[in-house]
Amino acid sequence: xxxxxxxxxxxxxxxxxxxxxxxxxxxxxxxxxxxQANIQLDQQKQILGALKQDISNCDDPAALYFSLVKDTLDxxxxxxxxxxxxxxxxxxxxxxxxxxxGGIGGYLALDDDKNTIYGANFNHESETPGLGALxxxxxxxxxxxxxxxxxxxxxxVSVAVLKAGTMAEGQExxxxxxxxxxxxxxxNDMLQTNLAEYAEFLNDLPAAEPEAEEANEENQTxxxxxx
Amino acid sequence: MALSQxxxxxxxxxxxxxxxxxxxxxxxCSALAVTVQLKPALVMGxxxxxxxxxxxxxISLLRNTIPMRIRIIVQLVVVAALVTLVSEVLKAFAYDxxxxxxxxxxxxxxxxxxxGRLEAFAMTNKVWDSFLDGLGNGLGYAAxxxxxxxxxxxFGAGTLLGFRIIPESxxxxxxxxxxxxxxxxxxxxxxxxxxxxxxxxxxxNKEEK
Numbered sequence: 025x026x027x028x029x030x031x032x033x034x035x036x037x038x039x040x041x042x043x044x045x046x047x048x049x050x051x052x053x054x055x056x057x058x059x060q061a062n063i064q065l066d067q068q069k070q071i072l073g074a075l076k077q078d079i080s081n082c083d084d085p086a087a088l089y090f091s092l093v094k095d096t097l098d099x100x101x102x103x104x105x106x107x108x109x110x111x112x113x114x115x116x117x118x119x120x121x122x123x124x125x126g127g128i129g130g131y132l133a134l135d136d137d138k139n140t141i142y143g144a145n146f147n148h149e150s151e152t153p154g155l156g157a158l159x160x161x162x163x164x165x166x167x168x169x170x171x172x173x174x175x176x177x178x179x180x181v182s183v184a185v186l187k188a189g190t191m192a193e194g195q196e197x198x199x200x201x202x203x204x205x206x207x208x209x210x211x212n213d214m215l216q217t218n219l220a221e222y223a224e225f226l227n228d229l230p231a232a233e234p235e236a237e238e239a240n241e242e243n244q245t246x247x248x249x250x251x
Numbered sequence: 252m253a254l255s256q257x258x259x260x261x262x263x264x265x266x267x268x269x270x271x272x273x274x275x276x277x278x279x280c281s282a283l284a285v286t287v288q289l290k291p292a293l294v295m296g297x298x299x300x301x302x303x304x305x306x307x308x309x310i311s312l313l314r315n316t317i318p319m320r321i322r323i324i325v326q327l328v329v330v331a332a333l334v335t336l337v338s339e340v341l342k343a344f345a346y347d348x349x350x351x352x353x354x355x356x357x358x359x360x361x362x363x364x365x366x367g368r369l370e371a372f373a374m375t376n377k378v379w380d381s382f383l384d385g386l387g388n389g390l391g392y393a394a395x396x397x398x399x400x401x402x403x404x405x406f407g408a409g410t411l412l413g414f415r416i417i418p419e420s421x422x423x424x425x426x427x428x429x430x431x432x433x434x435x436x437x438x439x440x441x442x443x444x445x446x447x448x449x450x451x452x453x454x455x456n457k458e459e460k
Contacts, residue, residue, distance in 0.1 A: 033318040040325055044332045051336060055343040062346040126354065150354040153288045154408050155436055203436055 073145035074131035121214025156207030265391035292400035296393025307385035407435030
């Protein structure tokens with residue numbers, strides 16, 4: 025047979041592509057549910073990480089997840105996971121941003137004042153091992169615990185990720201990773217933009233918020249002096 | 252198992268005298284990307300070995316039917332299908348590993364060693380020989396990756412496979428005298444190490460001749 029004729033070439037290409045397409049579609053269909061389950065479990069594990077749960081020795085992270093996370097709210101398409109830990113309510117916000125080589129993401133757990141960070145967890149697609157990839161490690165994540173995402177006036181200003189030795193103005197800060205400037209900046213920007221997207225949820229504070237009242241009173245007094 | 256002279260050459264040649272990385276200088280791009288630490292280098296080496304061997308076998312089986320004008324496209328389709336298959340299976344059964352290696356697995360498609368072996372060997376050789384050739388070239392590639400990653404992780408982070416080799420107390424931060432070489436973490440350093448390996452390799456082989 026003449027394997028160089030046009031007809032043969034076209035038929036051959038078509039057959040090869042159809043076989044490969046059917047094969048891959050089949051594999052994707054068969055493995056799909058398993059992959060979805062893995063993705064969901066991974067997400068639950070990350071939320072547990074943000075809630076400072078040690079799951080390294082946990083046999084059934086999914087059960088632990090459902091025992092802690094009570095509800096999922098939707099804020100303009102962004103999820104808020106409402107968890108209860110030792111009687112206190114925690115809100116877990118989902119973060120998404122860009123690192124050096126690919127996407128980065130994470131979860132930020134806040135106390136019920138929607139200000140104090142309870143815990144943080146980060147993930148990445150393809151940051152450099154040993155440099156940017158260190159954002160997933162505890163030493164970097166633990167820096168965020170106890171920081172406040174609001175400034176003294178109660179506005180949401182996020183937490184800055186800055187080179188050690190430099191000072192942020194008007195917001196609290198954590199140390200960036202040395203040798204991973206772009207990934208660190210990515211985390212900084214990710215926090216900033218994602219918290220802005222959650223503004224509606226974060227600014228929906230209970231009416232009897234003492235800090236907010238103080239701020240208002242201060243404003244009023246300054247107004248009166250002007251008058 | 253007794254191997255004939257030719258079989259031995261096909262399998263073991265790529266490990267030294269005909270190494271794909273240091274002699275043919277193929278697959279350099281991924282050698283830069285995955286050698287910051289030893290573990291991704293190891294897994295990448297294994298994955299490439301499996302995929303080169305399997306695609307060599309498939310192309311060798313099809314070699315008499317492939318139309319010459321679209322042979323490169325057919326090779327690419329086979330390689331891409333295999334890589335996608337491996338990545339899907341990893342995502343289903345070893346999710347953590349898949350997440351760590353996602354980009355690297357995808358990068359295998361663009362690895363020049365694959366196309367090089369398919370075009371230069373599998374298109375004109377029998378199935379068993381092609382399998383051995385793929386195995387040999389994959390291992391030859393893995394060997395270089397591991398050597399480069401060994402130096403980069405040891406001097407760049409003071410660890411090997413994540414275990415600390417250089418004691419914490421040696422570091423300047425803890426009152427010692429030692430500091431990690433930040434240059435080792437940069438992709439450029441991988442090229443310099445590969446260059447060093449090529450130099451040593453040529454020097455030794457020259458003496459043998």
